[in-house]
Amino acid sequence: MTEPPVRPDEGGRPRRGGFFRRVWAMLIKEGLQLSRDRITFATMIFIPLMQLVLFGYAINTTPRHLPTAILIQDDSDATRAILAAFSNTAYFKIIKQVRSEKDFDFAIASGEVQFGIEFPADFERALRRGDKPALLVAADATDPVATGSAIAALNGIVANALVHERGLPPRDDAESGPLFEIRAHARYNPAAVSQLNIVPGLLGIILTMTMLIFTALSVTRERERGTMESLLAMPIRPVEIMLGKILPYVLIGFIQGAIIIGAGTLLFGVPILGSLPLLAALTTLFIATNLAIGYTFSTVAQNQLQAIQMAFMFFLPNILLSGFAFPFAGMPRWAQWIGEALPLTHFLRITRGIMLKGSDLATLQGDALALAVAMFVAMGVAVARFRQTLD
């Protein structure tokens, strides 16, 4: 077969002075490539939208309606009036009434409530006598941002709570001072040192970021470099590939975690009130969970860039909705539900619990279980998604 002779001038002779022409050529090529890469496109749309929605609707740096437990040892008109005043500030939302000091402490330690209000016995009688009784407001101050505004509102309660109550001694004036006082007790972080809150949080943030990226690249790298074809032709099963790829990074994550905890203790004086082995064990679980999630992304993404973009899309809500950057209790319910689905949310409760509150496994078992479930779900999806063929 003979071919027609090649005619070099069919597309017109190249013209001179083609600076804009060449820029244009490059621009067209980039545009075409971009339009073929759906995930990049999706990231460009979704990341700004996600940020906008989360910052606009979900995040509140002066959170209201914070969950509060009450312990009332004196049921009276005065206590009810004072509780109403608490609710009226909109900072406190009474969700639970406990019967004993022990339950009171547990509710705060487990993170179920942010505040506890305790009225001592004979509160009203003392009030009528003009003894200026004190009620206790205990705050979980591991996150000073979350509790700060509410504590600041306490003065207003003291001033106005009993304005309409009759039969009480004359209202406070310059000499006698207020009728009662509120003793605010910021537990776990009395000086409201922000490092104490941030270091345990950073442990989770740093581990999430690095672990996700490590494994998110692992499968796509094999695919991009062409080594996947050889690997698949060899007698190895998907679950074996996955475990072989995840396990080395568990060790790396563990070292990373040790460095952060060590530095946090040495440089910022962050205490570890609870058990260090428990912290190490649950940190390892958290590391494995993130590696599994990253690996799942890796089985979905077409190339390394997509894998990184997916990891980033996952990372963003982790920062914003986990309670790291902004108070968890301040978020609307839907945002809290999303937050509950993120491993970092649970890990933050674990690290703050163990390091600052001295929590034990019994207190944290719900969060530990959530991490384990997330890990197994991610692994299951990854193994199911992993294509053993090139179909």
Next chain:
Amino acid sequence: MSDSGSRAVSDSGSRAVSDSGSRAVSDVGGDGRERAGEGETGNGRAIAIDVNGLTKRFGERVVVRDLSMRVYRGQIYGFLGPNGSGKTTTIRMLCGLLTPDAGTGTCLGYNILTEAAEIKRHVGYMTQRFSLYEDLSVRENLEFVGRLYGLANPRRAAQAALVRLGLEGRGHQLAGTLSGGWKQRLALGACILPEPRLLLLDEPTAGVDPKARRDFWSQIHQLASEGMTVLVSTHYMDEAERCHEIAYIAYGELLTRGPVKDVIRNSGLATWTVTGGDTWRLAEELSSREGVDMVAPFGASLHVAGRDKAKLDAAIAPYRRDPALSWQEDQPTLEDVFIDLMNRSKDNFQ
């Protein structure tokens, strides 16, 4: 070629090798009905690959259509065809990397549809593109493969392979820094490390210099003489001639198969070689004439071929009187045969 086109059925090959059936495996698998009557199995030669009606689609596109083939144990089977003809797809279906949409078959007696795991254990697949780890050293790559296949002593196996491959001095070199020929040598070494019974080589010598190619082929023959079956895809005609038997595939269909001599003989092509004059103009003129099916330039000469000898002779008759041209009747080359097959098959498709 006896039957004009789609699927070659006459299993004319397999006489090229006189491999004794001593190492024969008994598990022939597949449907033995048709096979038993053919005779070749009568001499006790075991079958390594036996597939029937393999079809693979990617979306709407049929990449492999109704492909049947059989490869005997210890045979070097050449797999030829133009780019995109379905060679790689076929090889991937054989080793379980792709699932056929239709068809059945066995590879080493294992069902290609259901026993991919067993096949992978006994098949070495050398991919077209270098697919070992470029950021691992030569030795580390070999040890990885050894461990993955569960060899008793991967280190010793890797060391032995290094010596065998002549890569001793390069054990610590990163695989990515090897030249093309050495990469190919390493890839083959990694394939045969777990001592597979079947080698599937996908264009193993693309981009490799002639010396390395020759070394490569002598190694392939060595392995075959030891009982290994080798299916090798290639574009090179000289390599095709080194195979015991070849199959030619184009547009997803197997067009012919058998030993090279038979393929040429059965092609039914009449060929002339013409030298001298303005070959380029001559080629243009000849190719438009009735009876001339193919004109291909070879240096200063042209191969002119036609399926019908009488018509071809009539077509070139006016030119044979031209004193500037020297005509000579010739045997078609394997390339002539393949290009003709391809053109015919393209005609069938369009």
